[in-house]
Amino acid sequence: MDDRVGKRAGYHHGDLRQAMIEAAEVVLAEKGVGGFTLRECARRAGVSPAAPAHHFGNLVGLLTAIATLGFDDLSQEMEAAVAKAGASGGNRLAAICEAYLAVALARPGRFRVAFGRLGLKNGDEDLRRAAIRAFGILVRETKLALGHEVGSDVLTRLPSSYGGDADLAEILFVWSITHGFSTMLIDGQLAPLEMQPGGRERLIALYSGRLMEMLLAAVRASAAMPLANPASHG
Amino acid sequence: MDDRVGKRAGYHHGDLRQAMIEAAEVVLAEKGVGGFTLRECARRAGVSPAAPAHHFGNLVGLLTAIATLGFDDLSQEMEAAVAKAGASGGNRLAAICEAYLAVALARPGRFRVAFGRLGLKNGDEDLRRAAIRAFGILVRETKLALGHEVGSDVLTRLPSSYGGDADLAEILFVWSITHGFSTMLIDGQLAPLEMQPGGRERLIALYSGRLMEMLLAAVRASAAMPLANPASHG
DNA sequence: ACGCCAAACTTGACGCCGTTAAGATAACGC
DNA sequence: GCGTTATCTTAACGGCGTCAAGTTTGGCGT
DSSP: OOOOSSOOSSSSOSOHHHHHHHHHHHHHHHHTTTTOOHHHHHHHTTOOTTTTHHHHSSHHHHHHHHHHHHHHHHHHHHHHHHHHHOSOHHHHHHHHHHHHHHHHHHOHHHHHHHHSOSOOOTTOHHHHHHHHHHHHHHHHHHHHHTTOOOOTTTTTSOGGGGTOOTTHHHHHHHHHHHHHHHHHHHTTTTHHHHTSTTHHHHHHHHIIIIIHHHHHHHHHHHHHSOOSSTTOOO | OOOOSSOOSSSSOSOHHHHHHHHHHHHHHHHTTTTOOHHHHHHHTTOOTTTTHHHHSSHHHHHHHHHHHHHHHHHHHHHHHHHHHOSOHHHHHHHHHHHHHHHHHHOHHHHHHHHSOSOOOSSOHHHHHHHHHHHHHHHHHHHHHTTOOOOTTTTTSOGGGGTOOTTHHHHHHHHHHHHHHHHHHHTTTTHHHHTSTTHHHHHHHHIIIIIHHHHHHHHHHHHHSOOSSTTOOO
């Protein structure tokens, strides 16, 4: 059995960068974060342990590249979901939340690297841009659901960077639910709940169904709710 | 500089188990999941690399012990918060959600080990009990907030283990927000948002304030909402 | 067509890692 | 006080990430 990812013809691999990324995701999916090693990925790509250094610098560089792809996945799938959901506010927001979960489920390796607190390259500009863009889509859709105006720089600037966003609470609310459910599901926190009739599908249906109803209701209610005392309650 | 945790008097350490756990949490807090090694912890405890084996078996055993403490922290602090919040339904639920975040912030090392998808010991009974108990408190309080009856076995049995819980959607909703926000905050996903006036405190205040208002409103609304089609919507 | 340069990859080595086996030490029950 | 047993050390193994140095090769200028 030869499970190398991207066979090579001669001394040079041809597309080692891509092969390493694919191998890494396979390993991550198979053995989890713990069993993940650079040497193992290199082995699967049919290459020596030191070969990847030229493409990624080091292990952190590889993980950073994968994380960037993870954020790109999120942006892409969320935009696609929005396009399919049409113009109505609530459907759009629910659509991106479901897309978020779908991405996590489809590529748990990438997703975990993007969010999983393995160390990533600190100043990486590609990573930063990809993350801000994905976050920006979520910001934009939350604002649209609230019936608020959306600046043209949502996808390139953080909301806070132009001085305190009025909708930050709603944004964090939506993101927390979405991210919380997604991570718990792929990280096995909900595994005991998957052991019963319906299994994982029931949980996903619950998320796409009742949880989205609750989320939309909460956001709509928040739009009508007075801001009492915006930042001191507990 | 000597930063050993739990100095030893002679050949025997005295309480190596405790010292290792403390050292591990310090290392985890200092260097994150990536820089965490068993040898480093042993070094800080002033002990040879092989010493911990007798107490924990291996690295996974140590992590499992720490994770168990993490769940115990959650149970303890959530119960304390509930006791202080008194009898009113909404306050109690908000109180445990805030306690959840407080535990994550106070001991991010434990919290990350408990939830972070480093591998833990599979069949560990202590870990399982601790996790179910913490989850049970959340289940209990969500049901109370909904005005529903709570079985006496909430803290020892999973809701699903007695055949499909009617309040599962609300439970997952509350847990997703709480867990999502907590993990994003301690894992640095919200770091860019902390870089502005108000910083982390502002986000925490937003969580304890507006987000809790939204959460309670959503749960209350859900209690009144018809169950349309409980498990098939998207 | 040819030579050369830079990119791509290998080899070998280093120090650190987790784990194990065998031996040293000390606490404790009898 | 003595043996038993838990605790800890030492030494070693293979595997890890990374680096320096050497080898191969594609491609470009001429």
